Amino acid sequence: MRVDVVSIFPEYLAPLELSLIGRARATGVLDVAVHDLRTWTHDVHRTVDDTPYGGGPGMVMRPEPWGEALDALAPPGAEPPPRLVVPTPVGAPFTQAMAHELAAESRLVFACGRYEGIDQRVLDHAATRMPVTEVSLGDYVLFGGEVAVLVIMEAVTRLLPGVLGNVDSLAEESHAHGLLEAPVYTKPPSWRGHEVPEILRSGDHGRIARWRRDQALLRTAARRPDMLAALAPGELDKKDVAT
Numbered sequence: 177m178r179v180d181v182v183s184i185f186p187e188y189l190a191p192l193e194l195s196l197i198g199r200a201r202a203t204g205v206l207d208v209a210v211h212d213l214r215t216w217t218h219d220v221h222r223t224v225d226d227t228p229y230g231g232g233p234g235m236v237m238r239p240e241p242w243g244e245a246l247d248a249l250a251p252p253g254a255e256p257p258p259r260l261v262v263p264t265p266v267g268a269p270f271t272q273a274m275a276h277e278l279a280a281e282s283r284l285v286f287a288c289g290r291y292e293g294i295d296q297r298v299l300d301h302a303a304t305r306m307p308v309t310e311v312s313l314g315d316y317v318l319f320g321g322e323v324a325v326l327v328i329m330e331a332v333t334r335l336l337p338g339v340l341g342n343v344d345s346l347a348e349e350s351h352a353h354g355l356l357e358a359p360v361y362t363k364p365p366s367w368r369g370h371e372v373p374e375i376l377r378s379g380d381h382g383r384i385a386r387w388r389r390d391q392a393l394l395r396t397a398a399r400r401p402d403m404l405a406a407l408a409p410g411e412l413d414k415k416d417v418a419t
C-alpha cells in the first residue's frame with residue numbers, strides 16, 4: 177500500500193517511522209510519504225489560509241495549494257486513483273469496518289486540515305476524479321487532522337498482511353464480530369487477591385470459548401448496547417449467553 181500524507185506540520189507524522197508501522201515500511205508492506213502543503217505555495221510567505229467568505233472566526237485553508245498538491249500526488253488520469261481521506265469532525269464515524277475498507281485500497285492520500293477547515297471546493301473537485309472519504313474519529317474537535325491520521329494509519333496498517341505477527345489476534349479482538357472482546361489474563365494466577373477465572377485454567381477449550389463469548393456479550397451489553405442492537409438477529413442467537 178502506498179500512502180501520501182499532506183500537512184502543514186509534517187513533523188507531526190514522525191511517529192509513522194516507529195514500531196510496527198516503521199517495520200511495515202522497512203519491509204516494503206507499506207510505502208509512506210509525508211508532504212508539506214507549503215511545497216505547493218508560491219508566495220514569499222508560503223500562505224496556506226485566508227479569511228472565510230461570509231465572515232466568521234478563524235481562517236480557511238486556500239484551495240490552490242491543495243489543488244496543486246492533489247494534482248501532483250494523484251495526477252489526473254492515473255489509474256487506479258487513490259482514495260482521498262480527510263479527517264474532519266463532520267466526517268462519517270471511523271469504525272473497524274472502515275479500517276478494513278481502507279486496508280483494501282492500493283493507494284491512500286490523507287489531507288490534514290487545519291484552522292476552520294479546507295475550502296469545500298477542494299473536496300468537491302477531488303471527488304470528480306477520485307473517491308473521497310471524510311472521516312471522524314469522534315464527536316470532538318482537534319487542532320487538525322494529523323493526530324487522526326496517526327490513529328487511522330495504525331488501525332489500517334495492522335490489518336495489512338505481514339504486519340501483525342499473530343493474525344489470529346485479529347479474529348477475536350474487539351469489534352471483529354461486532355462485539356467487545358472478553359477480558360484477558362496472564363500469569364500469575366493470583367495477584368493482589370485477584371484470581372484468574374478458574375475456567376481459563378481448566379484446559380477445556382470448548383468451555384473456554386463459550387465463556388469468552390458470553391463475557392463478550394455481557395461486556396457489550398453493559399458498555400455498548402448500540403453494538404448489540406446492531407447485531408443481526410441470527411448473530412445474537414448464535415452467541416446466546418450460556419444458561
Ligand SMILES: NC(=S)c1ccno1
Binds near residue numbers: 265311317318319
Ligand atoms: N474528530 C476529528 S477526526 C477531527 C479532525 C479535526 N478535528 O477533529
